[in-house]
Amino acid sequence: MKKSEIKFTVTLDENNLPEKIDWSADDANEQSTSKAVMIALWDANENNTLRIDLWTKDFLADEMKQFYHQCLLSMADTFERATSETEAAKEMRSFAQHFGEKMDLIKKKE
Numbered sequence: 001m002k003k004s005e006i007k008f009t010v011t012l013d014e015n016n017l018p019e020k021i022d023w024s025a026d027d028a029n030e031q032s033t034s035k036a037v038m039i040a041l042w043d044a045n046e047n048n049t050l051r052i053d054l055w056t057k058d059f060l061a062d063e064m065k066q067f068y069h070q071c072l073l074s075m076a077d078t079f080e081r082a083t084s085e086t087e088a089a090k091e092m093r094s095f096a097q098h099f100g101e102k103m104d105l106i107k108k109k110e
Contacts, residue, residue, distance in 0.1 A: 008037065010054060018056045035059040036067055065103040072096035 004027045011020040024031040036055035043050050055064065073096045080089035100106040 013057070018054050019058075021054060021056060035063065038071060066105055069096060069100045069103065069105050072099060 004025070006025045007023065009022040010018050011022075013019050021034045021037055022031065023034060023037070036059050037052070039052040041050045041052075042048075073093065076089045076092035076096060079092060080086060097106070097109060101108050
């Protein structure tokens with residue numbers, strides 16, 4: 001059985017606030033630095049989602065807004081691929097559109 005590892009290394013300041021988030025993936029042969037990461041894990045024993053949300057102290061609020069907007073769109077795409085629930089995914093994209101408009105990330109649809 002093949003295994004692959006994704007590794008996150010978080011550098012903290014003296015107050016334990018993230019300063020830097022490095023990640024690497026075996027299969028991607030890639031290493032990179034990021035300002036934010038959101039990880040959601042499904043706990044089958046508890047039937048519940050576990051989350052890890054980290055962002056560096058230099059991650060700007062405008063970047064966070066854009067990050068969330070893109071995550072919402074990505075979640076809609078993943079949900080549709082995994083479930084074939086086209087209408088529900090469409091509703092999620094509609095909310096992402098509304099969110100993007102409210103955050104002044106995208107223009108209002110006419």
